[in-house]
Amino acid sequence: MTYLTAIGGYFLMIKNVFRRPTKWSILKDLIFKEIEDLIYNSMGIVIFISFFVGGVVAIQTALNIDNPLIPKYLVGFATRQSVILEFAPTFTSIIMAGKMGSYITSSIGTMRVTEQIDALEVMGVNSINYLVLPKIIALMLYPFVVATSMFLGIVGGWAASVYGGYSNSADFIFGLQDEFIPFHVTYAFIKTILFAFILATIPSYHGYFMRGGALEVGKASTTAFVWTSIAIILVNYLTTQLLLG
Amino acid sequence: MIEVDNLRKSFGDTQVLKGITTTFESGKTNLIIGQSGSGKTVFLKSLLGLHTPDDGTISYSGKPYSEMDIDERVGLRQKIGMVFQGSALFDSMTVEENVMFPLRMFTKMSKSERQDRADMVLKRVNLVNAHKRFPAEISGGMQKRVAIARAIVNRPKYLFCDEPNSGLDPKTAIVIDNLVNEITKEFEITTVINTHDMNSVMEIGEKIVFLRKGLKEWEGSNKEIFKTDNEAVTDFVYSSDLFKKVRQMYIEERN
Numbered sequence: 001m002t003y004l005t006a007i008g009g010y011f012l013m014i015k016n017v018f019r020r021p022t023k024w025s026i027l028k029d030l031i032f033k034e035i036e037d038l039i040y041n042s043m044g045i046v047i048f049i050s051f052f053v054g055g056v057v058a059i060q061t062a063l064n065i066d067n068p069l070i071p072k073y074l075v076g077f078a079t080r081q082s083v084i085l086e087f088a089p090t091f092t093s094i095i096m097a098g099k100m101g102s103y104i105t106s107s108i109g110t111m112r113v114t115e116q117i118d119a120l121e122v123m124g125v126n127s128i129n130y131l132v133l134p135k136i137i138a139l140m141l142y143p144f145v146v147a148t149s150m151f152l153g154i155v156g157g158w159a160a161s162v163y164g165g166y167s168n169s170a171d172f173i174f175g176l177q178d179e180f181i182p183f184h185v186t187y188a189f190i191k192t193i194l195f196a197f198i199l200a201t202i203p204s205y206h207g208y209f210m211r212g213g214a215l216e217v218g219k220a221s222t223t224a225f226v227w228t229s230i231a232i233i234l235v236n237y238l239t240t241q242l243l244l245g
Numbered sequence: 246m247i248e249v250d251n252l253r254k255s256f257g258d259t260q261v262l263k264g265i266t267t268t269f270e271s272g273k274t275n276l277i278i279g280q281s282g283s284g285k286t287v288f289l290k291s292l293l294g295l296h297t298p299d300d301g302t303i304s305y306s307g308k309p310y311s312e313m314d315i316d317e318r319v320g321l322r323q324k325i326g327m328v329f330q331g332s333a334l335f336d337s338m339t340v341e342e343n344v345m346f347p348l349r350m351f352t353k354m355s356k357s358e359r360q361d362r363a364d365m366v367l368k369r370v371n372l373v374n375a376h377k378r379f380p381a382e383i384s385g386g387m388q389k390r391v392a393i394a395r396a397i398v399n400r401p402k403y404l405f406c407d408e409p410n411s412g413l414d415p416k417t418a419i420v421i422d423n424l425v426n427e428i429t430k431e432f433e434i435t436t437v438i439n440t441h442d443m444n445s446v447m448e449i450g451e452k453i454v455f456l457r458k459g460l461k462e463w464e465g466s467n468k469e470i471f472k473t474d475n476e477a478v479t480d481f482v483y484s485s486d487l488f489k490k491v492r493q494m495y496i497e498e499r500n
């Protein structure tokens with residue numbers, strides 16, 4: 001029952017995000033600030049993780065190919081498939097559920113407990129629109145983050161294969177191009193856009209509707225991370241079944 | 246003028262406001278007093294529409310809030326200034342940006358006009374060299390003054406303050422009380438202040454509503470409050486030793 005009210009509350013919030021919009025001159029500033037906080041400040045960790053996880057995927061694949069009948073270029077092929085299909089969109093999003101999500105929940109939650117949200121409402125501002133819409137718009141750049149992750153994951157795989165002596169550059173690149181299905185990229189970016197919406201809104205919901213003090217802000221961030229991850233995993237399953245199944 | 250009729254509000258099973266009726270006139274400083282937990286904040290937030298009452302009506306200049314459409318409500322809100330207990334300044338903005346925020350949001354003023362108005366109200370609350378600082382970098386008393394500046398910058402018709410003196414030293418508290426009182430007179434504002442500070446009651450309490458356990462126990466002026474026989478009120482008023490002694494002297498003098 002409480003889950004149902006929470007889900008209902010979430011969709012009511014989404015509806016209110018698009019009502020009574022904030023003046024454009026103010027909204028614009030908020031969007032730029034969110035792009036910096038959410039997108040720009042996440043690039044470092046995405047670059048780091050993507051490069052090394054791509055490397056690990058390549059090494060693991062190479063080590064599992066004992067059979068001499070299996071061609072070496074498979075390392076490139078497997079790296080491309082796992083990075084584009086799952087690692088870059090889904091794994092990165094789970095990490096972002098922690099990074100962006102806790103930032104969003106704690107910043108909105110702090111505004112709630114210090115009555116800053118009440119202050120906005122008293123002035124006649126639609127606080128849900130003011131706080132959540134800039135995040136949704138900023139996260140429209142999230143596919144760019146995931147594209148970076150795809151690219152660096154593959155570069156990491158290539159570097160690990162070549163410099164670790166698991167494959168040569170020509171084989172790896174042949175594998176990358178082998179049986180390439182463009183729709184897989186489309187599928188990955190469709191997921192990414194849905195994940196971006198989840199990343200912007202579920203942590204906002206947990207921050208906006210929290211009660212209590214500083215301690216509860218911490219708890220809300222943890223809860224938000226759990227539910228954002230669950231939503232990402234479920235949506236991942238559903239889109240995969242619908243688009244590839 | 247704000248008229249409150251039979252206002253009720255519960256959270257779950259706990260009744261916080263049990264039917265409150267009173268009137269707040271414009272150009273007057275109205276105080277809501279009562280022990281902490283008596284429902285002052287809930288009362289104020291219900292007036293503002295931050296809590297939806299379970300029953301009763303709240304009318305602004307004769308028009309019930311519940312009958313206003315969304316545009317009327319937004320219009321009314323823009324004529325309201327509120328000073329929250331913890332100041333509620335936007336911590337991502339500087340002092341000056343906080344004060345200019347309502348102007349930026351709701352007026353067509355140019356940047357320099359907004360700047361001038363912010364300078365003016367900040368001077369008014371005696372803050373002259375904190376414009377570029379962030380709320381976290383100034384003292385609690387300064388934050389309160391910024392909150393007042395932000396509340397009055399767009400010339401509100403209604404001003405609400407939730408415990409404006411809490412956490413301030415007595416001297417600053419008096420400065421703030423007098424400031425709010427002056428502004429109320431000058432702009433004919435309807436001002437409602439929550440407080441449990443007896444100094445405020447004596448200084449600026451033109452109309453006082455005493456809340457106890459969710460009910461209006463007593464109402465009157467600061468001239469009357471020291472003479473009432475209502476025990477709950479005298480208990481509250483004379484809760485400090487100093488006031489007990491003053492009352493003792495008053496009674497002795499009378500006999």
Ligand SMILES: Nc1ncnc2c1ncn2[C@@H]1O[C@H](COP(=O)(O)OP(=O)(O)O)[C@@H](O)[C@H]1O
Pocket residue numbers: 256261279280281282283284285286287288
């Ligand atoms: N949002 C809320 N949910 C549940 N109970 C609340 C809420 N706000 C206030 N209360 C309860 O209402 C009572 C009155 O609170 P409040 O108005 O803050 O008192 P005061 O401001 O006079 O100190 C308290 O018992 C408080 O626990």
Ligand SMILES: [Mg+2]
Pocket residue numbers: 285286287330407408
């Ligand atoms: Mg209170």
